[in-house]
Amino acid sequence: MIRFENVTKRYAGGQDGLREVNIGVEQGELVFLTGHSGAGKSTLLKLIGALERPTRGQVLVGGRNIGRLPPRQIPAHRRQIGMVFQDHKLLPDRPIFDNVALPLIIAGLGQREVQRRVRAALDQVGLLKRERQQPGTLSTGEQQRVGIARAVVSRPRLLIADEPTGNLDPELSLEIMQLFGRLNEVGVTTLIATHDLALLDRLGGRRITLSKGQVVRADN
Amino acid sequence: MNLAIGNYFVRHAQSCLSALGQLCRQPAGSLLTIGVIGVALALPAGLSVLVRNGEAVAGQWESARDFSVYLQPGIAMDTAEALQQELESSADVASVVLITADEALAQLADSSEYGEVVGVFDDNPLPHRLVVRPRDDAVPAGLATLADGLEQRDEIDLVRLDTAWVARLNAILDLVRRTILLVASILTAGVLVIIGNTIRLDIQNRRAEIEVSKLLGASDAFVRRPFLYAGFWYGLGGSLAALLLLIVGLLLLSGPATRLSELYGGSFQPLGLAGSTALGVLGGGLVAGLGGAWLAVARHLAAIEPKI
Missing domain, CATH: 3.30.70 (Alpha-Beta Plaits)
Incomplete structure (x- = not known):
């Protein structure tokens, strides 16, 4: 599903984001990406989402070379990936329903299908009854669940999350991670970046550890 | 396939109406912008109505080309x-x-x-x-x-030839016509800038929304659409404001103009807004609206790239 071949990312300032990274994630896997902040976790996710281009090497997602994707094809590529962010990136002036519906509206689905799928996604994260509320009226954990609902509403084959529990206490963090686990069980390839090692010890699962832009440990 | 095309039109209609909704949510700012556009479009159109009336008057006096030959x-x-x-x-x-x-x-x-x-x-x-x-x-x-x-x-005492002033009047009207064209061009460019700047501010205010949409895979066309429709509405609103100004203005002038004409013993009926002028105002407003929005969108949307 995801394959990095000798990927190096050097930023304009000269610092290395990634150095000679080789990793692979198979279809249907759940993989945690760990390491200290600044180790290159975010850079790796950005390369997958075509938010950055690699300086050297190949980033393959579903067999396509993302680093060489023409700008016109980037939106279609992003529509195939569900992304979850540490600060959830919800639009504060839109109700929960509209926030979750946005990927479907971008994809051009009909109104009925949008309603059906948004309700299903909100049901999955347990927030169906809150669909008319504004994001500001929800707790941080609930907002993150809305972010996850938005990421999975278009039924992507790949889900990537950048520090999704970064702002949550251990209890809520575990809840969110279990939610990712359930989504993975229905076949969504999931890649989660986190530096919360204590949480990972409770969850298990395959880990890839980065340090200073290099892979220092990759489970099989 | 038919469903996809239907969805496409539904989305455009939604985008069009939601752009109008955005304008209505800030009525004071929107009305101010539309008012400025209206004045800028009404000015050259009003002048052109005056010139048309001038031409009609000059035409009535074409008989002044007659000249009298007085014999001894x-x-x-x-x-x-x-x-x-x-x-x-x-x-x-x-x-x-x-x-x-x-x-x-x-x-x-x-x-x-x-x-x-x-x-x-x-x-x-x-x-x-x-x-x-x-x-x-x-x-x-x-x-x-x-x-x-x-x-x-x-055998001839005097010839009175009075054509010079008609020629001068026509020359003056030519000059005024050219000036109007110039003023209209400058003001239309002004409208373009006004709308472009309004859309630019709009883009800045909705930066977060644009970033998130791009993150979720929105194409450039999708992101551009609401702003182009906003430009369309500004242009349309401005044109209608201009037409309203013109109609009210001409209504106020037609009474005194008819009275003046009567004093000269003329049967001159003041001319109102020609259909072609009205269409010009409408067309100018829409072109400037869409053009200004397009310029702003082309310049500023590309600069917004999502960050995580």
């Missing part, structure tokens, strides 16, 4: 009639009317102002007069030559 007093009728026939055969002349001294005196006697004066004279002091109407295609220079030639002749 005491010239015989035969000579006058011979001269009339000679002039009628001239290439530049359409018709010649002979007003004899007796007819002229009778006219004068009929007029209220000078009627009493006529009785003072023992003899008729008035000369015969030929009123010459040039052909429509006669050029002013040819008429001037004809008039000069006539004035040289012994």
Whole structure:
């Protein structure tokens, strides 16, 4: 599903984001990406989402070379990936329903299908009854669940999350991670970046550890 | 496939209406922008209505190209009639009317102002007069030559040729027309800038929304659409405001203009807003609206790239 071949990312300032990274994630896997902040976790996710281009090497997602994707094809590529962010990136002036519906509206689905799928996604994260509320009226954990609902509403084959529990206490963090686990069980390839090692010890699962832009440990 | 096309139109309609909704949510700002656009479009259109009226007035006075040939007093009728026939055969002349001294005196006697004066004279002091109407295609220079030639002749006392001011009026109208074109171009460019700047601010205010949409895989066309529709609405609103200003303005002017025309004894009816001018205002507004939005979108949307 995801394959990095000798990927190096050097930023304009000269610092290395990634150095000679080789990793692979198979279809249907759940993989945690760990390491200290600044180790290159975010850079790796950005390369997958075509938010950055690699300086050297190949980033393959579903067999396509993302680093060489023409700008016109980037939106279609992003529509195939569900992304979850540490600060959830919800639009504060839109109700929960509209926030979750946005990927479907971008994809051009009909109104009925949008309603059906948004309700299903909100049901999955347990927030169906809150669909008319504004994001500001929800707790941080609930907002993150809305972010996850938005990421999975278009039924992507790949889900990537950048520090999704970064702002949550251990209890809520575990809840969110279990939610990712359930989504993975229905076949969504999931890649989660986190530096919360204590949480990972409770969850298990395959880990890839980065340090200073290099892979220092990759489970099989 | 049909469903996909249907969805496409539904999305455009949604985008179009939601852009209108955005404008309505900030009524003060939107009305101000639309008002400025309206004034900028109404100004050249109003001037062009004035020029059209000027042309109509000048057209009514085309008969002022007629010129009068006064014969020497005491010239015989035969000579006058011979001269009339000679002039009628001239290439530049359409018709010649002979007003004899007796007819002229009778006219004068009929007029209220000078009627009493006529009785003072023992003899008729008035000369015969030929009123010459040039052909429509006669050029002013040819008429001037004809008039000069006539004035040289012994039996003719005076030639009164009054075409110069009509030519001057036409020249002035030409100049004003050109000026209007220039002013219209400058103001339309102004409208383009106003709308472009409004859309630029709009883009800045909705930066978060644009970033998130791009993160979720929105194409450039998707992100661009609401702003282009906003430009369309600004252009349409501005044009309608301009038309309203013009209609009210012309309504206010038509009374005094008719009165002035009556004082000159003319049957001149002031002309209102021509359909072509109204269409021009509408078209200009829409082109400037969409164009300004497009410029702003092309410049500023590309600069917004999502960050995580």
